[in-house]
Amino acid sequence: MRHFLIFSLLLTSLIGAAQNPKREFRAVWVATVKNIDWPTKPGLTTRQQKEEYRRLLDFHQMNGMNAVIMQVRPSADAFYADGVESWSRYLTGESGLAPDPYYDPLTFMVDEAHDRGMEFHAWFNPYRAIVDLEEMPEDSTHIFYEKPEWFVQYGDRMYFDPAIPEVQDYTVGLIADVVDRYDIDAVHFDDYFYPYRIAGVEFPDSLSFASYGTDYTQETKDDWRRENVNKIIKSLNDTIKAVKPWVKFGISPFGVWRNIADDPRGSDSEAGQTNYDDLFADVLKWMDEGWIDYILPQLYLHREHPKLSYTKVLKWWNALDYMGHLYVGHAVYRVGSEREDGAWMNPEELPEQIKISRELPNVLGGAYFSSKSFFNNELGITDRLRGDFYRTPALVPTMPWLDSSAPATPTELVIKNDPSGVLLSWNTEDSTTRNYVIYRFDGKRIGDFNDPENILRVVPSSSPFYLDKTARKRKRYTYAITALDRMSNESEPTFVRFIKVKPPK
Incomplete structure (x- = not known):
């Protein structure tokens, strides 16, 4: 019982x-x-x-x-x-x-x-x-x-x-x-x-x-x-x-x-x-x-x-x-x-x-x-x-009467294996960006961007990189990045990138 x-x-x-x-x-x-x-x-x-x-x-x-x-x-x-x-x-x-x-x-x-x-x-x-x-x-x-x-x-x-x-x-x-x-x-x-x-x-x-x-x-x-x-x-x-x-x-x-x-x-x-x-x-x-x-x-x-x-x-x-x-x-x-x-x-x-x-x-x-x-x-x-x-992250609701313009999409997403996990890096030239949202999907697929289960982390604009230490060895993942401005307006996602996590040598 x-x-x-x-x-x-x-x-x-x-x-x-x-x-x-x-x-x-x-x-x-x-x-x-x-x-x-x-x-x-x-x-x-x-x-x-x-x-x-x-x-x-x-x-x-x-x-x-x-x-x-x-x-x-x-x-x-x-x-x-x-x-x-x-x-x-x-x-x-x-x-x-x-x-x-x-x-x-x-x-x-x-x-x-x-x-x-x-x-x-x-x-x-x-x-x-x-x-x-x-x-x-x-x-x-x-x-x-x-x-x-x-x-x-x-x-x-x-x-x-x-x-x-x-x-x-x-x-x-x-x-x-x-x-x-x-x-x-x-x-x-x-x-x-x-x-x-x-x-x-x-x-x-x-x-x-x-x-x-x-x-x-x-x-x-x-x-x-x-x-x-x-x-x-x-x-x-x-x-x-x-x-x-x-x-x-x-x-x-x-x-x-x-x-x-x-x-x-x-x-x-x-x-x-x-x-x-x-x-x-x-x-x-x-x-x-x-x-x-x-x-x-x-x-x-x-x-x-x-x-x-x-x-x-x-x-x-x-x-x-x-x-x-x-x-x-x-x-x-x-x-x-x-x-x-x-x-x-x-x-x-x-x-x-x-x-x-x-x-x-x-x-x-x-x-x-x-x-x-x-x-x-x-x-x-x-x-x-x-x-x-609050197990999954949440973005602050937008206020379109104050601002509804989304920032530019981040570019040049690169992902690679690292001894401690998966290392991601990207670029942006939009000064209105406040944060980045990192999405991770299981397998070689694009999942639902509206499902907070797929949000791995929200990071500040001062850090256009992230080490995913939760990635499991020998598993396959798909990653994408969006940008948020100060009003939490969200950009379109980057081109997604796929990786198979390799075990350390």
Whole structure:
């Protein structure tokens, strides 16, 4: 009986893997605030920071991820050089203190991600300024001290006041600077706009409402707040596309726009707070207006949750008429946690969520919060991704409204036997190439280029060669190469080459 169960699990895994898509967004959030994911603690040496980050990316590459969502501005601070804001305390242990030996973390992080064929989404928190009032910035030039009139206290945190026009311009400007100076693939916001409500405590924006809300009444103050956020979303999208038209703009909001009890367009949910009514984030408007390239709702509760069912709410998002990409945010941090609802002790909960997302035609992938949760492999979830759902590589879905032109086909593919396997080399003269996709087919035949089972590896454009160490001696293989640009548009394949692997002499 035991052997039968093991066989059944293996068969189920193989059947699931055979259905894996060739194109799918597979991302992981890497949070820097409070050193949640990276660096593991403030004040590590430059060498230690780099080693940790490389290990993190290598680990997630093995997990099948093709994108990293990296928090570069956790709280009015910077994980990059020469910006308008202070160095982050979560990097060096003290706000305003540069890394020593000096390096630019963002340049390093982007390059390392691209070297592994992964997209880099730069994650900014637009309004959060001070996370803990007991840990005030040490740097006297911190923007909080330079412009105290821009900030309000809500609970035990400080926030930029979203209503102040100078704040809106400042935020858009600092992000535009990063877009201009760094080779990032996307700008990413999470769910923090106006802060989540504190029961019985009103957000303290009466002064800014008196100054900038003269066209509104107290009864329509919420509309004014939503418009404050709308302005920055539209302005930021316009600015990003003016600086670099290919850089994506994506947002990962709380999972519920509005409950159906409050709006017939809302989801079948009973969320205690919603984007529209409490965070003043009208995400449907941003989608309708085409201001964002992808939406990634955080659906962090289980499939059968009585008030916010993963299944019901994701189906609601899937049914929306949206020209951009829809991804889904997964709560990997809940898996196997005894502090969570008992459903998260079921090892099939998250795998079943992935299956549901793949059954919905408009859901093109997902992201996981957060990086560190995979290292413990709770309930075998990391093994499940590697051995099943993400066993085969996936290319990031294309965004033809940004760019639909494929790069030129690589040329001069040469393959030859090597003592360690099969050595491939090729050429290209197209500067738009970001990565190469290496296809390998068994035997002397051309297989299906749309089947990810045939993708051997995705390698960066800096490496127009590859040593296939997995080739088995005395077997016959057929190889082909395609090129990908930064938008993951794929070229036609090279002329295929056939080889019989010879045993070493």
